[in-house]
Every structure is written in C-alpha cells, then in structure tokens.
Amino acid sequence: NAGVTQTPKFQVLKTGQSMTLQCAQDMNHNSMYWYRQDPGMGLRLIYYSASEGTTDKGEVPNGYNVSRLNKREFSLRLESAAPSQTSVYFCASSEMWARPGEQYFGPGTRLTVT
Amino acid sequence: GESVGLHLPTLSVQEGDNSIINCAYSNSASDYFIWYKQESGKGPQFIIDIRSNMDKRQGQRVTVLLNKTVKHLSLQIAATQPGDSAVYFCAERVYNNNDMRFGAGTRLTVKP
Secondary structure, three states: OOOEEEEOOEEEEOOOOOEEEEEEEOOOOOEEEEEEEOOOOOEEEEEEEOOOOOOEEOOOOOOEEEEEOOOOEEEEEEOOOOHHHOEEEEEEEEOOOOOOOOOEEOOOEEEEEO | OOOEEOOOOEEEEEOOOOEEEEEEEOOOOOOEEEEEEEOOOOOOEEEEEEEOOOOEEEOOOEEEEEEOOOOEEEEEEOOOOHHHOEEEEEEEEOOOOOOEEEOOOEEEEEEO
C-alpha cells in the first residue's frame, strides 16, 4: 500500500516550457487535490477533484490545468511555465464524506522555473 | 481578506514539556478546523480535526481547543518528544469540504 505517489520528485524548467506532474493513490479515495507550497507560506489549493469525472478550481488555479484520468490518478499540467510557478507541489487524496480534513499527501514535487 | 494565521512562527520546547501551538482565524463562517504536521522534506500529515460545535477534542498525546468567541484554535502536545519536531499548520474549511485554507505554519523544535 503505497498511499499517494508523485512523479517526478524534482524538475527544472525554462520559462515557457510545459510539463505534467503525475499523482496516483491506491486508497480508493474519491477526492483528490493539488496544492502548492511556497517558502514561509501554507499550502494553497490549485485544483481539486471531488469525484471521478469532476474538477474544480481552488484558490490559485491560474496557469494550471488538471485531468482526473480515473479514480486513482490526478495530473497537473503547466502549459507555459513561469518563474512565479517555482514551488513545491503536493498531491493529496481523501474520503471526503467520512472525514473531510483527513487528507493524505504525497511526498511532493520540487519545481524550479528559470 | 479573511485568512488563517498564526501567533508565532517558531516555538522551542524542552523534551518532556508540553507544547502549545496557536492559530487565529478570521472567517466567522468557518465550521471545521484541522491540524497538520509536516516534517522536513515530507508532505503534511493529518493530526486531528474539530468541528465548530465542539470546544475540545483529544487524540493520542494531542488536544485541540477551539474558542469561537475570539476565533482562536490551539494544539496542545503532551510530553513533547524529539519526533514532534516539525512545522505545524492549522487549516479551516471555508467554502466546502474540498476547500481547506491553511495558515503559514509554526516550526516546533524540541530540545533534548
């Protein structure tokens, strides 16, 4: 039981390049999330998927797109990376109706945009 | 705008002492609060939650207190251990079950 896995762990992009961050969970959770964490700040929600087939914007969605590929997988895409998107990105999942705040987080992807 | 915040960015305690980490919130509509722990290089880990119809909830060595009158949340850790050293975040449910807003975090350091 791996929990929540994320790939890659580290990535360096040049401004304007694109990339997709991958996330998968094996806990059969309905809800999945993408957050970013900047130094000295808390987590900020980018997008979430309450259930397979649905996605919704969070607090900071600009510059990102997401795909809920199936119940297990939720990907985050940066179409044209900008230095302001340098951050650590965390994916999480939860069984929303049971205990909404009990989210399980992956190990994170550290992204640097130059 | 309304946001979740913390009184102190760092806290240093002696091993074996009790720790109290504080959090202020300003969104009066928030009805659900959570504490997370984040160790260096790892993702956050759920500790405990509390709904606004309660003022206290206990877990294993942790207690969360909610004071709605002054919009204050605290996390108490009993008999603090070196393994408790981490950054602790409070979060509140603002709009729906999927949208939690996190504070900036308090770094707890446990001295041996």
